[in-house]
Amino acid sequence: MAIKTLKIKDLRNIKEASFSDLNQINVIFGKNASGKTSVLEAIYLLGLAKSFRSQSHIALINRDAEELVIHATLQDQTGIGVRKTLPSKSLYKINGKPAQSAADLAQNLPLQLINSDSFHLLSGGPGLRRSYLDKGVFHVEHGFLPTWRRAQKALKQRNTMLKRGRISYSELHPWDVELIENTEIIHGLRQLYIETLKQELSLLTREFANFGEALTIDYFAGWDQVNMSFEEALERAFRRDSVSGFSTVGPHRADIKIKIGGFPAIDVLSRGQQKTLVAMMQVAQGTGVYRATGQKPVFLVDDIGAELDAANGVKLLSMLADTGLQLFITAINPQDANLEGLSVNNPGWFHVEHGRVARV
Numbered sequence: 012m013a014i015k016t017l018k019i020k021d022l023r024n025i026k027e028a029s030f031s032d033l034n035q036i037n038v039i040f041g042k043n044a045s046g047k048t049s050v051l052e053a054i055y056l057l058g059l060a061k062s063f064r065s066q067s068h069i070a071l072i073n074r075d076a077e078e079l080v081i082h083a084t085l086q087d088q089t090g091i092g093v094r095k096t097l098p099s100k101s102l103y104k105i106n107g108k109p110a111q112s113a114a115d116l117a118q119n120l121p122l123q124l125i126n127s128d129s130f131h132l133l134s135g136g137p138g139l140r141r142s143y144l145d146k147g148v149f150h151v152e153h154g155f156l157p158t159w160r161r162a163q164k165a166l167k168q169r170n171t172m173l174k175r176g177r178i179s180y181s182e183l184h185p186w187d188v189e190l191i192e193n194t195e196i197i198h199g200l201r202q203l204y205i206e207t208l209k210q211e212l213s214l215l216t217r218e219f220a221n222f223g224e225a226l227t228i229d230y231f232a233g234w235d236q237v238n239m240s241f242e243e244a245l246e247r248a249f250r251r252d253s254v255s256g257f258s259t260v261g262p263h264r265a266d267i268k269i270k271i272g273g274f275p276a277i278d279v280l281s282r283g284q285q286k287t288l289v290a291m292m293q294v295a296q297g298t299g300v301y302r303a304t305g306q307k308p309v310f311l312v313d314d315i316g317a318e319l320d321a322a323n324g325v326k327l328l329s330m331l332a333d334t335g336l337q338l339f340i341t342a343i344n345p346q347d348a349n350l351e352g353l354s355v356n357n358p359g360w361f362h363v364e365h366g367r368v369a370r371v
């Protein structure tokens with residue numbers, strides 16, 4: 012859902028900023044330390060109830076203030092707000108009523124962030140790719156979250172019993188029923204979503220990839236799903252699990268393997284190509300969610316010029332612009348966001364200087 016207005020008060024170096032009539036594409040430009048990333052951080056807080064760059068509550072609030080306030084109005088008039096007060100209080104509201112959970116916020120304002128940390132999707136551990144996968148499944152299938160929570164709970168109980176030791180498989184098995192049942196649902200939903208993702212990606216690679224069409228995405232369920240059911244996998248892993256004191260197979264071990272010509276993408280792609288591929292995966296997720304649910308995710312792209320040459324910068328921008336979804340892009344110079352020649356009507360340009368924002 013596109014954001015129409017945004018107000019920020021006392022977030023980092025931004026004392027007060029107001030954005031009205033936001034466009035499909037919004038470029039926020041200015042020098043280093045002017046406050047560009049802070050604008051994206053404000054939007055991110057409204058959609059995910061956390062920052063993408065620090066865990067610290069205090070660090071977010073302007074040094075001379077006691078509290079920060081952020082408010083956005085979406086295209087359908089939904090109002091979302093957050094107030095964070097020293098020392099540690101946070102209050103999130105949707106249409107004036109306290110939000111029940113971060114999932115509520117995410118459902119109103121699905122976001123895709125592309126920044127220099129996005130690379131970790133390729134280079135980091137499976138947990139990041141699992142989160143990426145599950146974020147997509149969460150948006151496409153609302154039943155996913157409660158199922159996932161039940162599986163987590165069952166897994167925790169199972170691990171407690173394994174840690175205690177001296178338990179036989181027949182004693183443990185009855186406790187696995189809940190885990191197996193929920194894992195099968197999770198696995199099915201993840202499989203379905205991976206197919207959506209692959210379709211979206213193949214459309215994008217055909218048009219925008221500079222690494223040919225050799226990209227493959229393979230889903231790993233967290234056990235050898237090709238040769239056995241999860242129940243069998245649990246049984247076979249029992250001896251190992253009881254020695255290690257935790258479950259070595261399961262939905263908490265899922266991953267996606269991203270390869271180019273059969274090699275891990277991280278081993279063969281240049282930094283610029285990695286950035287393009289990660290952006291492609293984010294775009295595929297955004298358009299996949301949009302096509303499946305009609306919900307329109309908002310893209311936050313921090314420092315569009317970084318790591319990309321001019322040609323790839325334009326490619327990335329046109330890929331994003333073609334989605335028709337709303338974008339917030341930061342750049343040091345306006346020319347880094349080269350929108351010429353792209354089918355974009357009337358982008359919004361915002362100059363940030365010492366925490367002050369002016370539409371230009």
Ligand SMILES: Nc1ncnc2c1ncn2[C@@H]1O[C@H](COP(=O)(O)OP(=O)(O)OP(=O)(O)O)[C@@H](O)[C@H]1O
Nearest residue numbers: 023024042043044045046047048049070072073074
């Ligand atoms: N709690 C705070 N109170 C006041 N200023 C802060 C606070 N936290 C961070 N800052 C400052 O806010 C400024 C803006 O940071 P921000 O990361 O938004 O800049 P930026 O425009 O994205 O810069 P760059 O181009 O280097 O990425 C920085 O100078 C930072 O030190």
Ligand SMILES: [Mg+2]
Nearest residue numbers: 047048049313
């Ligand atoms: Mg920045």
